[in-house]
Amino acid sequence: MTAAAAADLSQARAAWLTAPNAITLVRTVAAIALALPALVQRSWPLLVAAYLCYWLGDILDGAVARWLCQETRVGAVFDIVADRACTSLCAAALVTLEPSMALPIGIFLAQFMVLDCGLSLTFLRWPLLSPNYFAQVHRAVYLWNWSPVAKAVNTGALVVLVLLAPSPAWPALFAVAVAAVKAISLVAVARLAPPPSR
Missing domain, CATH: 1.20.58 (Methane Monooxygenase Hydroxylase; Chain G, domain 1)
Structure with missing residues (x-):
């Protein structure tokens, strides 16, 4: 070696x-x-x-x-x-x-496993240690996705809604809204120029 x-x-x-x-x-x-x-x-x-x-x-x-x-x-x-x-x-x-909540949980899983995962890994395009530093690249995308409030909402709010909502409608609407934020964020990040090669 x-x-x-x-x-x-x-x-x-x-x-x-x-x-x-x-x-x-x-x-x-x-x-x-x-x-x-x-x-x-x-x-x-x-x-x-x-x-x-x-x-x-x-x-x-x-x-x-x-x-x-x-x-x-x-x-x-x-x-x-x-x-x-x-x-x-x-x-x-x-x-x-909670089988009645399969739809909102399914929407959440699809966005978290695909959209959010892809978005979270975009930090690798820049010399950042993690998505926690994405404000250096795009402040709004950071605030929507990796600020402490955004993290809490993204990972915990759906579970709370599933447990408290009387029907799947509100959790499903919330899951769709989160998916929309992730999709918009991915488009915003895709439009950013990568840092110049060294």
């Missing part, structure tokens, strides 16, 4: 072996381990525990990354992919418990 290859391998290991990535891994495994039996057994307590592991772990891994100055692009992508794993299983369990 050449010295350059060894240095690249060492750098790759360093990017993966961080405390935030360990938290992301643990919270993802825990959420999945709780969501799967929640899905099979139709258990509200297990589903609530799965969502708590997912949401609290997602907050914690980002906070630790910033606190320890261990933010990496690898960690950001890992977090984005882990969010999809957690969300898909938690949403599937939620549908088994």
